[in-house]
Amino acid sequence: MNLSGLKPPAGQKHKKQRVGQGMGSGRGAKGDRSVTGYSMMRGFEGGQMPLHRRLPKRGFTNIFRKEYAIVNVGRLQQLDGDTFDPGRLLDLGVIHKLEDGLKILGGGELTRPIKVTAHLFSKSAQEKIGKAGGAVTLIAAE
Numbered sequence: 001m002n003l004s005g006l007k008p009p010a011g012q013k014h015k016k017q018r019v020g021q022g023m024g025s026g027r028g029a030k031g032d033r034s035v036t037g038y039s040m041m042r043g044f045e046g047g048q049m050p051l052h053r054r055l056p057k058r059g060f061t062n063i064f065r066k067e068y069a070i071v072n073v074g075r076l077q078q079l080d081g082d083t084f085d086p087g088r089l090l091d092l093g094v095i096h097k098l099e100d101g102l103k104i105l106g107g108g109e110l111t112r113p114i115k116v117t118a119h120l121f122s123k124s125a126q127e128k129i130g131k132a133g134g135a136v137t138l139i140a141a142e
Contacts, residue, residue: 068120069095073128074108076116085117
């Protein structure tokens with residue numbers, strides 16, 4: 001057996017039907033759609049101004065925006081242990097992806113001293129961690 005001897009099963013291959021521009025072709029006589037190789041533009045509405053061009057364009061996307069993994073101090077209160085850093089929070093499943101860094105926010109209550117290492121802290125988070133007797137360590141940005 002070799003590759004030159006391979007053939008498809010009987011009846012699998014059909015001769016391609018030639019479609020012209022005559023009466024029985026089903027494609028009509030003239031116009032874009034009657035010719036071979038025609039492909040309609042996505043969103044084409046028969047010459048009417050397409051919806052994506054009729055609707056107003058709004059907003060702005062900042063390509064330099066930084067996305068941070070966010071954790072509230074109330075969530076840290078619920079976790080076991082007294083030291084938290086991005087690696088530990090990933091292992092515990094509190095955050096799933098580090099993105100551009102870890103930011104600690106001040107939501108919730110904190111009653112025990114903890115040591116937290118992160119890229120950013122909100123003012124309220126720093127105050128709550130400080131009042132509880134904990135320590136805050138900033139990770140320098142690369």
